[in-house]
Structure formats: C-alpha cells, structure tokens
Amino acid sequence: SGGPSDDESSDGSDGSDGSDGSDGSDGSDGSDGSDGSDGSDGGSGPAANIGMVYATGGLGDGSFNDQAQQGAIEAEEDLGISFREAQPDEVAQFSTFQQQFANSSDPDYDLVCCIGFLQADSLADTASSYPDQDFMIVDSVVDADNVASYTFREHEGSYLAGLMASLLTTRSFSAGAGSTQGDSTNLGFVGGVESDLIQKFQAGFEAGVSAGNDDVDVSVNYTGSFNDPAAGREAATSMYNSGADIVYHAAGNTGTGVFQAAQEQGKFAIGVDRDQSVTRPDYADVILGSMVKRVDTAVYNAIEATVDEEFPGGSNVALGLGNDGVALVYGDQLGSEIPDEVTEEVATARENIIAGDIDVPSEL
Amino acid sequence: MATAVHLDGITKRFPGVVANDDVDLEVERGTVHALLGENGAGKTTLMNVLYGLYEPTSGTVRLDGEPQAFDSPRDAIDAGVGMIHQHFMLVDPMTVTENITLGSEPRKWGGLAVDREAAREAVADLADRYGFDVDPDARIEDVSVGEQQRVEILKALYRGAETLILDEPTAVLTPQEVDELFEVLAELTAQGKTIIFITHKLGEAMRAADEISVLRDGRKVGTVAADATSQEELAELMVGREVLMDVDRGAAETGDVVASVSDVVVEDDRGVRAVDGVSFDVRGGEVFGIAGVDGNGQTELVEAVTGLQSVDAGEVRFLGEDVTTVSRRDRIDAGMAYVPEDRQERGLVMEFDLVENGLLGSQHDPDFAANGRVDWPTTRQHAEAIIDEYDVRPPDADADAESLSGGNQQKFIVGREFERDPELVVASHPTRGVDIGSIEFIHERLLELRRQGVAVLLVSSKLEEVQGLSDRLAVIYEGEFIDVVDPDETTEEELGLLMAGERPGERANGDPDPSSPPDGSGAADDGAAADAVDPAGDRA
C-alpha cells in the first residue's frame, strides 16, 4: 500500500525527441487554422497544441522538468496532442516564452504549461495580457480566470519518507548494498538551494522522523546548487560518517552524489520527485524509496481537461497524498525487503494524513 | 690575417625607414672593431642582421668566407656569433648560471635532469678563465648592471662564440668597469676571438678598437684605423659637421637655495639603507653634480627628491617648503622637472604616441587640462614644439614612443622636462645612449637653464659629464656622500678613487691595492648583493 507507483516504467529522460511542434506536413496550409481550440476530433491536426515552458534547470534534471515532460508525452500518446517545449535559462525569459506561445497563431496553442514557481510573477502579467489564452502553472498559484494552478503537498510525502527512515534507522536492517545500525539515531537531509519549496520537503521529513522516533536527529545540508553532484556526495558522506544511515535529498542532480555516497558507505538514500530507483537503476541497491511528486499528473490532467474542453481556469488544485499528487514509492529493488511493520506504519500514517488526523507542517 | 666577418651590401628596410643602406663591413679575426654613429644611424640594426635576428632586405653575411643564411639567432650562435644587446636579454628571476646555460643546459640522467653541478662549474671555470667577477648563484634581479653585462658575455662565450657583438657595452659602466671590460676584450682577442662593439664614445672607440667604422643615416661613411684618426675626424664623420667637444660653462651666478636635503635616509625593499644620511643644498643657477658608481644610492636619492620614493628619515625641502611627504604630483606642480634614469620604464609610456607622452606629468596643469579636461590641440602643439626644438627623429608626433630609437626617446624626455619651466631640474644620466651631436645640444640646454637661474641636480656615471657641467660635485658611495669637491680642482683619477670608496683622508696612510679596483658589481648593488658577492675574494 505504498502509494500508486504504477506507470514509472518509461524513463522520461530519453523522451525529449518526441517534441515536434510543427505539424508533419508544412505544406498543408491552414488546415487547422482558426479552429485550434475545439479540435478534439481526429481530423488532420493534433487534438490540441500544448506549449511547455520549463523551469530554469531545464530538461534532463532527472526530476522536476523531466517529470513534467513525462506528463506531456503521455498526453501525446493517449490523447493525440502535440506539444512544443521551451527551456528558459533565466527568469527574464519566462515572460518571453510565455508570450511567444500566447502570441503564436501557427499553431494556436490551446494551453501553455508553466512549470515552476518562479514563473508565477511573469505569468500573472502574461495571463492578464492574453485573456483568451489558457495557462496552467505548477507549484504556485496565479489568480486569473485563464490560469489553472497546481500545487503539491510535498511535506506530506516527505513525512512518510521521514517516518520510514526513522523506523528503519532505529533497527538493524540490511538490504541490497546498504544496511542500518540499530543503535543509530541520525538521519540526513540534503537540499539544493534554500527556498520555501525545498524547506517544505525538509519540514515534512523532519516531522515524519520525529513521529517515528523522537530521539532521531536530522542533519541538514544545503549545497547551494541543484547541479553539483560532487558537493552532494561530500554532504551525504559527511552525514554517513557522523552516523546517519539514511539520507533524503531534494536537490535535483546534486542528489546523484547522495546516491553515490550511499553506495560507497554501504548506507541508504531516499530519492525525490520521480521513482529514482527506476530512473537511476545503478543506484537501485541503495534507494529505499522515493518521494514522487506527480507533476506529470498535473500536466496530464490539465491537458486532458483542455482536450475535453473542461479547462479548469481559475482553479487551484493542491495535490497531496489524498489525490495521489505525492506519494512515497518503495524502491524497485529494496522495497520488497522493507519489513512489514514499517510499511504498515507508513500506510497508516498515510491514511491518517488523508483523513486529516495528522497535520503535517509545511514550514520549519 | 683572415677576415672573420664580412658583410656585403647589407640593406635593411622597415616600413618607411631604410635602417641600413648597402653597408659593407669587414672585420679581421682577432681584432676589435668599433661601430660609431648617431642615434638611429642603423648600428643596432646592422648587428641584428649579423646575429640572425633580422633577415636583410638584400646583401649577404659571410663568416670566415662562408656565406651564411641565418634564419634565427640559433643559426648565428651555431656559427659562432654571440651578441650582447643594448637591453640585456636575461631572465630576471633566474640565477646567473641558469641564464648562462639557458637553452644549452648540461644534462644528466639521459637528459631528464639538468646537471646543475656541471653547469655551475662550467660557469665558474669560464668566469675564472677571463677573470670575470660573477656569483653563479645570484639571481639576475639582485645583481648590478655591470655584472649583468658580464653574464651576457659569459653567455655568449659559453655557447662557443668566436665573434662577439656588444651593443653600447660601456653606456652603463663606471670608468673602472670600462677599463676592466677593455682588458677582457684584449684577453678575448688575444685568444683569437673577434669583437665588434657599438659606442657613442669616441675616446673609447679609439682606445679599445683596432678599426672604426662610422654609420650615418643607414650608410657607412667610412672605416678608419684607430691609431690613424682623431676624435675630431670621427665626430665630423658621424655628424657631418664639426662638433664642439668641450663645454664652457662659465661662472655660476648662484641665487637662493632651491632644494635642500638634510640627513635623508632611504631604505630599499629589503630594509637596507640605500641612502644613508645625505645632506646638501642646490641653489638657483647652480649645477650640483653627483658622481658615483651605479647602484650606490643615486637612484634612491633622486627618487626621494622627486617624490617617487618615501623617505625613512630626514627632510627634503623645496623652495623653502618641507616636501618630505608631499606627493609626486604636487612636486611636479611646484616646479620640479625630472629626467629619469630609466626612460622606457618611467620616462615614457611606450604604447602612447608622442602627443600623449608630451602630457605626462602635465595632465593636471591648467595650461593643458583646465578643469580636468585635456586640451588635445594644445598638447599636440606642445609635443610638436619639443620634437622640433630637440630634433627628435622621426619628427612625427603620432609615432608611438616605442617606435623611436633610444636616443630619440631620451631627447624627447629631456625636451619635455626642460620645457616645463622648472625651478629645479633633476637629471639622471641625461645623455645615456645619446649620440654626441645630441649630447652637445642637451648640455647646452642644461647650461642655459642654469643661466636662467634654474637649479640643477645632475647625476651621471659619466665622469667627464658631471665634471664638465657641475659647479659642485658630490661623490656618492654606498649611500653616503664621501666628499663634495670643486670639479675644476679635482682630477679624474682622484674622482675615480673617491667613487671607489676611498675617503679623502685615507689616501695618505692607506695603501690602496691597485690590483683591487673598486668592485663595481658587488658594491653597485644595494647592499644585499654586496654581501653575497665577495668583492676582493673572487678577484684574487
């Protein structure tokens, strides 16, 4: 009962070639010229044209953006939409790309997906300048009739990760390439750059850890970068060396270093955003589980709603454990070895959170 | 005798300049050949051709009758030609030994390592053989100019040079060092080496050379035997007119004290006292000369007066004001002109053209830059006036300073400083590297300033210059004034002994060892090196 870890099998990171904005035949003039928004029937054009504006990390971050792309790819396969991507590398480019999509008439984009909270400010402007264009944003809320906002309750999933970790670290457990010492009272959290968002992961994790065992401490390290695996490795190594058995990361590519350190030290790690035991199979023997954040679901749902002409403009969906927006998925290789007492306790906590019996803090 | 060097119809053109024009030159093996000529006459260029640095536009080089086609100095070295340039080609942070053996290091371990012992010994042996005083382990930046020159000569000899070219070798030496050099040259020719040296000093050419060739405007105007000519003849060949050899400075009409230095102490970077309690006054209308072997504190003293070095003790006064801690800029503004010793480091901005160089030191002068805004047209006129008046060649204000020959650079600096309308002129080696026509001119100008009541502080290692121009002459040795004399009442020999550190009183009872001339090299350095080099010891 470890949450829905169903369709993680397709690795999105090699899917970026699926991006083809211009419809196959350039010569077919205006076949889908003005009816862009109501073309859900087969016809010659795609069911919908979707614009994707990713967060500044860009594709290939192994987590957030790739996960969003995954949603678009699935929508392409299931719903026959077509999408085009833009990878801004600085904040000022968000509005450029948002406007380019909004302005475009060939094709006319039915929905522009804005990934990441940094896009919120520029989207607020863009959305009011283009009232006829539909947008969706992930990780932030923009109050406008033509914007659907999707936020995640990362702290809830992180709580489960913390709970699992603290239950495992206080017992002697060994599986795959790692093991824990029964007498250890120490866990680790590695973050990328300090921000409210990453602190949500940390807060939930720490709450879960205390819930599992009040005596367990969490060492925290922020490397200051989402792209520095070497720093991630040093941070995690230092944690393992000071007695931590399990390190949870919310640090993008920096997390690779955390997995590596776990392998070197014969300890465990917990992945983030996607099921990293699948996307990083080389480290599957140390990844106990991953706190997945279903950005793909958010993107997919928004696209589906657009295709169905039920675009939830102005809505604000908070995706948590309850609606499968976040989940703790157990490692592909190690999941089956985690003792039932632990998984059961985690499952109970999940129910309690959904039921509102446990209130997980989202701030430190 | 065999002709060792044979230059045949050498022409060398640079864009816009014919530096050498169909020059023929023959030098016999085992002789010394002097090359004379005004600044920019093409002497250095001709020798650079012989050394393979320049490929001639036309003409051939033959050594021992064999035609040579040098692509690089490497070829010339292989053919037995060595050159000691006007500006030394030494690597400052490396040691004497490293410099001498550079590019031809003895190796050991199958070439994997430099055999440092062998190198050191080879250098020591070589130095011994020619009686050179060098410390093989001293770093170049720590030794005197004289010693650097000896290192250059050793470098050539180490490479098996049969023909040695020296470009103005005596410009930087004391009289005693010059004597030593000439002894070395005699020793070298006795051993069958051939020497060509460039000089501006006619007396030296006549003394040391067997034959003398004179260049003018890139053409050779004649070759004469040294014992069959006179200074007057040489001077006329060089300049194309008669030259006045002696200056008559006339009586001094001294005015008020313009600058006064009392008990000044200057320490160098290493905390050694380069100037050790010097006091003197310079009055308006007077030339106060300082003679001494290079490196005895002249540089530091002059820089203390001009505001380029801070004074560690004592006082400098200028026009009645205490200026000990006053900035260089304020001293310039107050009327202090300074012809620096090192024209390429200090006196000129080499990348700037002459217009911009003419402004150096006046950039805050309201005449050129009112309200901080530079008046370029006026500045340009000023530069053109200097060029015109001081005969700077080529007469092009847009030429970059680095494109001028050394002598012309010097003339421009002298012009700029003398035209500053100064109260005090500090002139450090004002005629170094300048041809005799220009020397005459600069000397005249200097005396004219004196007649106008300007105070002049003159430093030179050329005895005849300080002696001829000064009203009073101080001799500096190891940072102290050893004596202040009346130049007209003192012989050159007496001055030489003073410069060697012989105190006036000592001569009576002392027994000066004539075989141990003052050690220009060791003492010439500011202190630290003097300890490193044992002057008398090595010489014995």
Next chain:
Amino acid sequence: MSVADRARNVLSRLATASGTERILISTAALVLSVLIGAVLVLVAGRMTTCTAGEAVYYFGTGFCYDPIAVFDRLFLGALGDPFSGGWSPNGQFAVTLRETTLLIFTGLSVALAFRAGIFNIGTQGQLVVGALATALGVLWASSLVSGVVGTIVLIPFGLLVGAVFGGLYGAIPGLLKAYADANEVITTIMLNFIATGVALYLVSGVFKDPESAANQTVPLPEFAQFPAVLFGARQDFSLVALAFGLLALGALYYLLEHTAFGYDVRTSGVQPEAAEYGGVDAERTVVASLTLSGALGGIAGAMYVMMVLGTFQTGIPSYGFDGITVSILAGNNPLGVGIAALLFGVLKSGTTVVQFATDVPPQLVGVLRGLIILFVAMPEFFRLLARGLPGIGRGPESAATDGGVPVDGGETDE
C-alpha cells in the same frame, strides 16, 4: 575649431585603415563562425532521428536540423523580423535592446577596469550588490513618494543607490589591491561568490517577500520601475534605460580620452611606473577605477531590478561575465562596447527565438557564441587568409605535427 572641422576630424579618425580592418575582420569572424556552426547543426542533425517529413535536404542528404532556419531565427528573429513586414517595437527586438542595455553597463564596467590595468572579474558580484541595494533602497523610498513624481525621483535614486553600493563593493578589491597588494583576479572571483551567498541569505531571510515562494524582495511598485517609452511594456525594456546606456558610453569615452583622470587611468593601465613618474597616485587610481567600475556594474544591477524583474531575486543571470567578453571584444574601447553589446544582445535574445522555432538543442547557440568570440579574437588569421594563406604554416602546423616537448633543445642534448 569649428563644429565642421571637429566632425571632419572625428570622421577621418574613424576611417583609418585599422578601423575599417577591424570591422572587416569582425564580419569575417561572424561569417566563419556561422559557417562552422552550420556544419555543427548539420552533423548534429545527422545524429538525431526524425521523421522523413521533418528533415531538410542539402546535397541530396536529409538532415533533421536546418542551419538556415537556425541562423535566420538567431539574427532576424532577434531583430524582430524586420523584413517580414510585421515588425513592431513590442516584439523580440525590445528583448534584444534590453539585453544590450544591460551588457553596455557591464561591458563598460569591465572596460574601465581593464583600461586601468585591473582585471576586474567582479562585475557580476558588483551587479548583484547594486541590484539588491537598489531593490531595498527603492522599496524603502517608494513609501515616501508615488505616481509620476515617484518615477522621476525613484529611478535616479535607484540608479544612484545601485551605483553607490556597486561602487563600494568594487572598492573592496581596489583597496585590497592598492594597499595589501592582493591580486584582484582572486579577490574579485571570491567576492562574486560572497555577494551571491550573502544576497541569498538576505533575501531568503530578513528581506524575503513573504508573499512569494521565490527568494526575492517585495516587488517594486509600478511607478518605481522604468517606464516603457515607444516600446511595449511586456518586454521589460525601456528606451530611457538604453538612452542612459548610450549616455554612459559617451561619458566614459570622454572621461578616458579627454580628461586628466582618464589619462591617469590609461597611463596606470599600460605602464604603472611611468604613471607614478607622471604624478599619478597609483593607489588612488586603482581604488577610484575599481570603484567606478563597480558603480557601473551596480547600475547594471539597478537596471535589472528596475527595468527587467521589478524585484531582486536570487539567480541573477551572468551579465557580469558577459561584460568581460563584451569589453574584450570591443578592445576595451567604450564606443566599441556599444557595438559588442548589441552583438551579444542579439545572440542572447536570438537564442530564445531559435529555441522556440526549431528543435535544435539550445546549447548550440552557446557554442556559436564561443566560436564568434574565438574568431574575432584572431585577426591575424583573417589577415593571413586575406593574403592568400602563404605564411599560415609557421605556427599552427608545427603544433599539429610536433606538439610535444621540443627535443632538439640544448647542444648537450644528444
């Protein structure tokens, strides 16, 4: 001198052979890098798989990426498609000018320091400090005034705050260099990291906008930002800012070439000993140049805050480093900085157009940028090319054939 005479003078100086040559060389460099870039695009296009319908055909071979489309988008796209008829000042052209404006300031900042002989790598840090100070300062002041008056007061005030704090931050390496002999390359690189770190600390803590998830300050009110003139507001570009930039170009040129201070700076830059001789106070000039350089960097930061983002947010783009390239490309000449900044503005803004319009990975434009710089840096290559390649062999060939350790060195070698 009459105005006409002056104009003639200026013209004749511009028309010197070397000036023309520089333009020719830059053009050739651009063309060559575009050619090589095209080859790269084609090669990459061969390595990628795409459907036959998407491929373009050259020389009878199909390629997934079309170099002509790439360069068309890169250059014409950045200029807002001037030949397509639908040109409007609201389009990409405004973005290009926005980038140009910021690069002018960072370029000038670097150029001034370089002319003084100081290798200021720290413009980025100075920009960050200036930006943060401007955001906080203007926020504070915007509670005192508002409306049009607010704009008129706050913009100069913001620029001033940026300049002052950027200048102070630039003065640190200046003082360290002048009085502690500390190498400015090291100190400025370190100070960049420090500026970023401290800014992150401040805006993720005390000065954080509680409303936003981002590490940023509270946004500035609309009236405290640069007004859009002629150009649309959406591209975050203001003609006023560009005018400031052009003014700064002229002012710095005048400062360097026509003032005593500029003369001091240039002299210290090329030959410090001679400068000292000429009465230039070396220490003061170092500190003054770096302060001024930092102030220009700080103004760039102020512009970024007041024109582009409307707030200070961590993760400021690397305008400071781009400034180094701009300045060097311009030969550290203030007037050249204008042209180099425009070229870079086009490249930066064109990158987004290329990304939007083609499938070519966006990193490619980065490669192109490097190639252009590389070729512009080697005028000698083009001179040789122009002369018909005779002497080309000397240097490079020996590299290709015997790049190793020279073995024929000493006489005692064998």
Next chain:
Amino acid sequence: MERYSTRALVAAVTVVGIVALLLAGLAFPDSIAGTLADALTSRFTLASALRLSVPIAFAALGGIFAEKSGVINIGLEGLLIISAFSAIYVADITGGVWVGYAGGVVASTLLAALFAVVTIGFRADQIIAGLAVWLIALGLAPFASQVFYGSPNSPTVATTGSISVPVLADIPFFGALFSASPSVYMLFVAVAGSWYVFERTAFGRWIRASGENPKALDTAGVSVTRVRYAAVLISGVLAGMGGAALSLDLGQFTGNGPTMVNGKGFIAIVAYLFGNYNPVGTFFSTMLFAGLDALQTVLQTQGIGVPRQLIRITPFVVVILVLALVGRTRLPEAAGEHYETEE
C-alpha cells in the same frame, strides 16, 4: 624578503590558531570549538578535501604550465568540462573506465591545441580565446550529451573506484591519503612531477624563460613558439585528467547550467595564483580551499547555529583574508603577451 617574512608570520599565526582551537576543542568538546576541532582532526574531512581537490588541483597545475610559459589559459574551466563529458562518453561506448579517462584527456588536449593554435599561431588575445574555449565547451558538452543521450545529463557509467594501501590506510588521520581514488594518487604524482619539471629539467627552465623574457630564450636559440605549444598542450593534458577524474569519480556527466564543473576551473586559477605558480604551493592552496569547503560541509551538517548560506561562503572569505595578509602574487613578466621572433 618582506613578503616571505609576512608569509612566515601568517603561517605561524595559523598554526598557533589551530593549536589553540584544538586545545579549546579538547577542553570544551561541546562548544563550536569542539565541533571544529573534531572536524579538523577527522580523516573524513581530509578524505573529503582530497576528493574535492582533484579536479581543481589538476587544472591548476595545467594553468601553471601555460601561464609560466607566457600563455594565460583562462579556459581551464572549458577544458575540465569537455574532458568530463568525453570521459563519460568514451567510457560508455567502450565500457572501459580507463579508456574513458584517456578519452577525456585526449578531448581536453585537442581543445587546448585549438587554443594554442589560436593564441600562439594566430596571436589571438589570450584572455578572449580562453573565454571562447570556456564558452565553446560549455555549449558543446551538453549539446553533445543532448544529441547522444537526449539529455544534458549522461546516463551512469562505472566509476574509477578507490584503492586502499594496506596498513598505511589505517594510520589515524593521514590514512585518508592512502585510501582514495586512483585520481588522488595520480594527483600526487602530477604535483611531484610538475615540481620536478620546473625545478630540475631544461624544459622547465625554458618554460620559465618563455614566460619571463621570451626574447632571452629566443636569442638563446630555443624556439619560444614550440615551448609555448608544449606548455599549453600539457595544460590540456593535466586539465583533462582533472575533468575525467571529476566525472568518472561520479560515473556521470551533469550538463545543466554551469555543468558539474561549476566554476572549478576558475577556482583553479585562484589556486595557482595563490600558490605563487609553485606546484606544491598550488596543491596546498587547493587543499586549503577544498579543506575549507569540506569543513564548511561538516559544520553545516552539524548545525552550529550560523546560517547555512553564510557558512557556505567561508572558504571565499578566508581566501580573501589570507590574501590581504600575505599580499602579492607576481605574474610572469611576459604573461599574456604574444611573442614573435623578429622577421
């Protein structure tokens, strides 16, 4: 002289400070001093510092060769990037870690050769060309990764692993020196080798002369051009070793943003300037920097009450402070200048 005495003084003060800290740490193990003392004496800190040093120190050694010969190679960052990617790519297609390592070195050397041709052969401005090398690599490596792997990040390949010297590895603290990745040992060899080249071989002298007074070298009959080519190529080899070590140690290339190299090439420049162009000094200055970075990580993890964002910048602050005390570094006289044999 003055410089050396200041250096000695700073060194002495540092030693005294560290001893005092250790004593304080012993006396009050729970204080910040205790935490610091713990971290300082931990072999893990040393091991971490060594790992962090590898790419920086290799690149810095390369930088010394180039700059001593008179060619300022500001493109070290680019060499690291290109090598980091190529090493992974070659290791991936051949399956051999060390083949990949060699591939990284070759790629970096080729890029260095381009740099050499451009700066020495065509007399391009060294700084611009160096920046160009950086930008080209910064674009090319992720671009290639995108083309080959469909993502700027490569998949994971095998790593270089680590080698433990029996017995020696068990020594307290210094044992970390003997239980490390092969690149660490190679670094030791490279540092010693570079020192040897500069101090003992003729070639090393030529490099020095070529950077100090190329004309002197030229007139001594050694081709400045060839010496400079050789030196720049060596810088390519060394930086290549650093880049390959960086990526193969992790088994992955990360190409987003500033890539996984993330400014290490620029820190390398700082390191060799700080080490005064001496390979050994440079190694120690890299270790100082990496040590502070390692320490910073430990302190953050232990939570000593200072905001993390500020702890993270301590290495940079310390470098500035030390530099302010120790003072100047002297660039080779002719660094950055073209040299041309006349005619």
